[in-house]
Amino acid sequence: MRWTIKPKPKQEEIDALANALKVDDLVAQLLLQRGISTYDEAKKFFRPQLEDLHDPFLMKDMDIAVNRIEEAIANGENILVFGDYDVDGTTAVALVSSYLLSYYPNVATYIPDRYDEGYGVSFKGIDFAEDNGFTLIIALDCGVKAVDKVAYAKEKEIDFIICDHHRPGTILPNAVAVLDPKREDCSYPYDELCGCGVGFKLIQALGSRKGETIDDLVYYLDLLATAIGADIVPITGENRILAYYGLQVINEQPRIGFKAIINQINKKVLTITDVVFIIAPRINAAGRMKHGQHAVNLLTETNMDQAIKFASEIEKFNTDRRGLDQEITHEALVQIIENQEEEGFTSVVYKDTWHKGVIGIVASRLTETYYRPTLVFTKSGDRLAASARSVKGFDVYNALEGCSDYIEQFGGHKYAAGLTLLEEQYNNFKHQFEKVVKESIDPQLLTPEITVDAVIELQDINPKLMRILKQFAPYGPGNMSPIFMAENLQDTGYAKGVGNEAAHLKLSAVQQGSHKIDGIGFNMGDKLNLVTSRKPFNAVFSIDENEWQGNVSLQLKLKDIK
Structure with a gap:
């Protein structure tokens, strides 16, 4: 390593902050390194306040989204809350659906099947909406690149509201509203929200129209703190406030579903690290091993006996997931050792029988071991699907863009992404990925820092x-x-x-x-x-x-x- x-801040800056806060130099130094240089900034850091959250209507299209939902409720329309199968998606679906159901009954949820439908908005999900009389879909943690899917829904007279936090493509879907703080034309003051965070801003906006304050929505922050931790978004600015209060809810008044999980573990006070390593893997295991709807059912359950039953099912999914994860990681490590002469700057492995639900975890494990941008492929229908993970300082999403000639579709973030390609393109892609990374990575990034x-x-x-x-x-x-x-x-x-x-x-x-x-x-x-x-x-x-x-x-x- x-x-x-x-770099140590200037001594005069350390002295000024230490005197203002009446703390020693070391504490002042740590704060300055986090961009905190005044008494007021330190007060906001140490004592986050819900009233410092931004006005949700500063987000592009928020007023349009709220108007369309209010119109749907006034007309008695059926609303389908659609989300991805990971922690961010399932917590977002649980949050938005349970909020809407608190005052309007015609709301249902839909999580796509990881294996049958894949990531994000699906044609099958839209067909389900048509067959069951839904005229409005609220998509959470996905949809900002679903141009063809949203067009397909429009043909069926189904409207979309998209709540996403992934980078948009060059063309936005033709949805009623696209809420995404990473939109270039969106001037929302904080662009690091997770998908569940964008969903929370939507219910905050809806609530404000009904005269509710932020204090009326604190109940939902346990879901949001879990998503913030699991999705590895920065815990700065608005996310810090939301995570801070969400952890209080988890520890003092958790929803029934969380209580059922916490009862299974011997832990008095949960930190964000505990949420990431104890609660999040269990929620994730549902979508990995069975179906993400199991997680939504647990997170929205209000009966303790039923929640305990759901939690024990999910505990089994997580145990099964752990066994598969260890087995596939071992096989992948053997493959890397056997092919070491091919792989200088990357690790790319493939086996058609690997379980698609755990390849992201395996990619993370391989990255920890060999510290290279890593892709783990498996067979998914008539395509290959992969999870990508990166090393600190290297943008794997940009590297995949440099291989787009061989990829069918991809999406994600700087450090984690997913993609699909045709099996005959695997070797071409593998060589191109190694070439792109070799030409663009600073070699010192291949040593853990x-x-x-x-x-x-x-x-x-x-x-x-x-x-x-x-x-x-x-x-x-x-x-x-x-x-x-x-x-x-x-x-x-x-x-x-x-x-x-x-x-x-x-x-x-x-x-x-x-x-x-x-x-x-x-x-x-x-x-x-x-x-x-x-x-x-x-x-x-x-x-x-x-x-x-x-x-x-x-x-x-x-x-x-x-």
Whole structure:
């Protein structure tokens, strides 16, 4: 790993902010590195306020969308709430549909089948709407590129309102309204909302017409916080406010469906990390292993007994998903090892029997292992489908655009995308993808980077600092958990490998001068020899609390050692 230390702000800026907030220099430095330089900005960061959310009508087409929904309700039309099968899509469908159903009965939900219909708006979904008398479809977390599908719906006199956050193509669909803060002609002040976030802005706008305030909509923020965490959007600006209050709802008054999931795990207080690694995989497992509608059913259920039944079904889906994920990852790693001479800058693997529901997870695992832009292909009907994942700093979406001659369709983000192509184009695509990445990537991006916020002394680590760091949460892109570096450390002679096959590194305790603190390095057991015999070393770490037999102590959560 390469360690990159963030530039330290000017000392006069640190002094000014430290004096204004009455905090020490280290805290002021961390805030300045996050773009917070005044008392008022710090107050908004540490005490997010719902009233600081933007007016939803600043979003292009919002007034048109609200007018069309109000017209549909006035005319007694049937409304179909349509969303993608991942966490962002299913939470968005649960949010918008349950809000509309709270005052209007003619609302149903539709999640496309991952295997039969694929990603996004589908012809089958539109046919379902026609067959069942729906005249308005609200598409969430998808649709901004569905030009042909929306045209097909228009022929059947079905209107579309699109709520998306993906990059639009050159032509927008001919929908009644296209709500997407990434539209070039949209001047909404914050363009990093997830799909569920755009759905929330829609219900915020609808609610304002009915005299509701933001306080009336807090109930829905548990869904939105889950989507924000799972979709890895920046936890800055509006997303920070929404995630902050959404986590409060999850921990204090979660909806029945979340309560049923939380009851299965032994966790008192959930952080955004817990949401990402505990709640989100379970919601995702429904669409991966069976059908995304199972997730919507759980998230909208109001009867606890029924929710427990749904949650146990989803728990089984997640267990099955885990087994498949491990099996396919192993097979893919073997394939990469066998074909290493072909792959210098990318990892591209394919097997026709791999389960389409887990190839995105497998792509992430391979990227962690080999740290290359990665694609995992499987057979999907008469086509090949793939999930793409990238490394920090490299835009895989742009790289796929450079291979568009061989792709049928693709969509996604800078770091994650999906695509389909004809089987006979696989080898052409694979060679082109390697060529495009080789010509455009900075080679140093192929070595994992740890970005260090500050170099500190062990004596700087104390309960007061920990109390302040806790208030930096919720963490995520744009506001990652602070990472520190300390130099000239020594183990006191008690370092050892712990866990299965001594996979983890336990330091009891690490010393710098007269100051000592424990440390744990997960999956760092192979670095034990770097710290034995009182050899001096440098370490990169976050600061963590360790609870053992009722006692809470501070420890270093090690990231790397040199």
